[in-house]
Amino acid sequence: MKFTCTKTNLQNAIFTVQKAITGKSSMPILNGILIETNKDKLILTGSDIDLSIETKVEADIFEEGSIVINARLFGEIIRKLPNDNINISTTDGISTEILCQKSKFNIINMNRNDFPELPKINENMIFSIPENILKNMIRETIFAAAQDETRPILTGVLFETKNKNFNLVALDGYRLALKSEKLENDNEINAVIPAKTLNEVSKILEDGENNVDITFTPNHILFNLGNTKIVSRLLEGEFIKYNSIIPEEFTLKVIAKREDLLNCIERASLMAKDSNTNLIKLNIEENNMIITSNSQLGMVKEEVNIILQGQELQIAFNSKYLIDVLKIMEEDEIILNFSSSVSPCVIKNKDENKNNCTYLVLPVRLLNN
C-alpha cells in the first residue's frame, strides 16, 4: 500500500473513527485502525464491535492495500507532524512507513486478518433527517437513559416513528425524556440504540443541515453521513410502553422562567448534597414557588415568581432530576404540570410549536404527606 494525503484530512478522519475505538476491549486488534484502499478511495475504520465507524479520506493512491495499525500511536504521530503532505507506505508487510518533511516513522503493523468483519447492511435507506436536528434530539433525551445495567433496555434510547412523528425516548425509572419531530415517512420503526454508542454518534454529527440517511436492520442501525458511515448494534428486547406513564390531565399548571427556577434549585441543592436523595421541597403558592432544603450543613429557602393555574401544592423532588431537565431545555418560559404530591411532574416548553419535548420527573414521597 502506498498513498499521499494531507495532514488535515488524515487527522480529521482518524479523529472520527477513533470514536469507536474505546481502548477498553479485551481484543487487542480493536485498538487498531483499519486503513484500506478501495479503487481511488482511502477508507479508515475503527470498531469496538458494538459501534463501528468508517470514513473516506481524499488521498492520492499509488498502490492498493490494507493494514491495521495502533490507533492511538498513529493518531498522535499524525497530530504532531507538520501541516503538510504525508506519505504512507508498507513495503515489507511488517511495518508501515510514515514520511513527512524530515520526519520518518516506521511502525509495526497489527495482524490485518484479526480485524473483525463489519456487519453487512443493505442500504435501503429508510429515512433521512438533517444532522443538526438529530444531534439536538439526541442531546435532549440521552441524559435520561439509565446508567446502571439492571434493566439493560433502559440504557438505550428508543427511536420510533408514529403518526408522522419521529420520536426519541429515554427513561430510567425516575424520569423520562421524549422529543418529537414531524417526519414525512410511512415506515414503522421501533428500535433501541445504546446510549453509549449514540453519545459517540452525536459527537460526529455536525451542526449543519446536511441530511443523514438512517437504515435499520433487525440487529443494527446505520447512519450514513456521506463520507462517514456509523453502524451501531441495537439493544434486544422491548422498550417500556412509555405512553401509559405520561399523564394527560393535570390539576395544576405552573408557568415559570426557566433560568430563574434553575438557579434557585441549583442553590437549594447545595444544601441537599450530603444526602443520597438530593431532597428539595417545593411549596407552590399563588404567584410564588418557595424551594427549601435542609441537612446537617444548614438550611436554605429560595423564592421564585410563577404564574399558578390551579390549587396550591407541596411536593418534593430529587433536585438532580429537575436540574438535568432545566439545563437541557433552552426556551425562556416553561410549564410544569402537577396533579398531586405523589404524581409525576410533566415539564414542557410554554410554546410547544417551538420545541416539542416532554419531560417527566417522579416526585419523592415524604413521610408526612
Added chain:
Amino acid sequence: MKFTCTKTNLQNAIFTVQKAITGKSSMPILNGILIETNKDKLILTGSDIDLSIETKVEADIFEEGSIVINARLFGEIIRKLPNDNINISTTDGISTEILCQKSKFNIINMNRNDFPELPKINENMIFSIPENILKNMIRETIFAAAQDETRPILTGVLFETKNKNFNLVALDGYRLALKSEKLENDNEINAVIPAKTLNEVSKILEDGENNVDITFTPNHILFNLGNTKIVSRLLEGEFIKYNSIIPEEFTLKVIAKREDLLNCIERASLMAKDSNTNLIKLNIEENNMIITSNSQLGMVKEEVNIILQGQELQIAFNSKYLIDVLKIMEEDEIILNFSSSVSPCVIKNKDENKNNCTYLVLPVRLLNN
C-alpha cells in the same frame, strides 16, 4: 457579626484563600474559612498549616465578630448567588445567615476556637519584587523540583540572593533549573520553599507590575501583596551546592530553533513512550541534529537544522526532561552546551540578557558508549 459585601468582592476573596484549603488535611477545621472583622475591615483566612492565606475584603461592617464556616459550601453558595449585595450575619452563635435578594441560607458554623493561630511574623520587609517577575521565575524553575519525597529538601525551590542577584533554583537529581534576576538589595537570603505551596502562591500572583514584599523568618516566608498575605513554612535542611554541579566549560555548542527542536523531540518521544526511560538518541552533526528512538512499537528518525561549534557527538536523553525545558523556555533561539556523552547538557537562551535562565539535563549512559 454582621456585614454587607458585593458578591464579586466576596467571591474573589474566597477564591484566593481557598488556595490554602486543600481538603486533604486530617483536621476537619482546616476545611473551614475564617471570617473576621478588624475595625472597618473584613478578613478571610484559609490554612493547611504549611500554607496560610489571608485577604482583606471591602465590606460594610455593622457588627464585629469572627466565625469559621465550611469553605467549599460557602464558596459554592456565594458563586451561585445573583450578582448583588450579600448580607451575612450570625445571631445565635450556631449558624450564619446569608441573604441575597430572595435567597436565604443558614449554614452551621464550625468551632472558631479550633482554628489554628497563624505564625506571627514581624514584617521587617527584606525585599520587594514585581509580581509578574516573581510569578515568571517560579514558572521557569518549579517544574524541576523533585516529585518524590526520598530527599525532602529537593521537593522545594531555593530562594537565594548572591552578588546582587536574586536566584530561584530547583533540581531533582536528573535536571536542574536556575533563574536569576538583578536585585538592588544586600540582605543574604537562603531559604527553601516547598514547591507545593509555591505553586499555589504563583496562582495568586498577578501578571501586573505591582510589588510583592517578601519577609523571611527562620521557619517561614511571607509574601505581602497589599490586600493579601501568604505565609508558607520553609523546608528544613540545607540545599544542595548546585553551583558545583553546573559545568562552566564545554567542548561543543549547538545553536537551535527552540520550537523546531521541541517538535522533533516530542514526535520522537512518541516511540519512546512504552519504556520507562523515554530514551531518545541525539546524533549531533555539522548543521544537523538527527534524533532517533525505537521500541517494540517501531522506530523514528527526525532531523533538525542546527549550527554546531565543536566536534560531532552522540548522546542519549530521557526525552521528558528535554521537553519540559524546551516547553518552559520562550525565546526563539537557544544554545545547548555539551562536553561528552556522559556529561550534563546545559541549555540557555541565545541572548542571555533577555532571559537569564540556566537548565541542566543529565544524559542517559548507553551500554555501547
